[in-house]
Amino acid sequence: EAQVTQNPRYLITVTGKKLTVTCSQNMNHEYMSWYRQDPGLGLRQIYYSMNVEVTDKGDVPEGYKVSRKEKRNFPLILESPSPNQTSLYFCASKRGGATYEQYFGPGTRLTVT
Amino acid sequence: AQTVTQSQPEMSVQEAETVTLSCTYDTSENNYYLFWYKQPPSRQMILVIRQEAYKQQNATENRFSVNFQKAAKSFSLKISDSQLGDTAMYFCAFMKMRGGSEKLVFGKGTKLTVNP
Secondary structure, three states, X not given: OOOEEEEOOEEEEOOOOOEEEEEEEOOOOOEEEEEEEEOOOEEEXXXXXXXXXXXXXXXXXXXXXXXXXXXXXXXXXXXXXXXXXXXXXXXXXXOOOOOOOOEEOOOEEEEEX | OOEEEOOOOEEEEEOOOOEEEXXXXXXXXXXXXXXXXXXXXXXXXXXXXXXXXXXXXXXXXXXXXXXXXXXXXXXXXXEOOOOHHHOEEEEEEEEEOOOOOOOOEEOOOEEEEEEO
16 A cells, blocks of 8 residues: 555654654655644645755754655654644655655654653 | 635535635746645545646536636635535645745645534
């Protein structure tokens, strides 16, 4: 089954404790992206990757890191989480080229206390 | 920069009736894509319908159709014969056709409730 998976689905952590949210897709997609969703703000792009070893900032990259060492994986790293990073995070992937649909993962609910 | 505006934070409709969700956007691009995504309580993002700006014909998917007015930069979603399962957040989104990031720019969403 074609899918985007994220782990963990739920995470409660404390300020300053490094964490990684994993994202994996099995569709051989070139493009992957991270979004965060906050009430009243919709979804906003954090980082994206056009292919292996190619990443770039989205609209709200502060406090986040990413890497793309393999085509299927695109982890989101919070080196020192803060309460304002409490949010719902979505990973998405698509084939390269604007005509293709983005497939979203199930979301990760992160709470930073 | 592109912006997407959904002016209706919440709407409700009776089962079997028709409802229209509004979306306007701002861009200087001529070629782009527009989308409506549905987010039910499960939080999954589900693509409902998409429209290519270069196509004059409005997209339809079963009970879902759009009214795309390019000059007015308007992209409304009509849901016919509303069903209880249509209860969800609906997001309008924009993506330009060129220039690399292929990101979706989302509106803030409209919470739709279908009442029995």
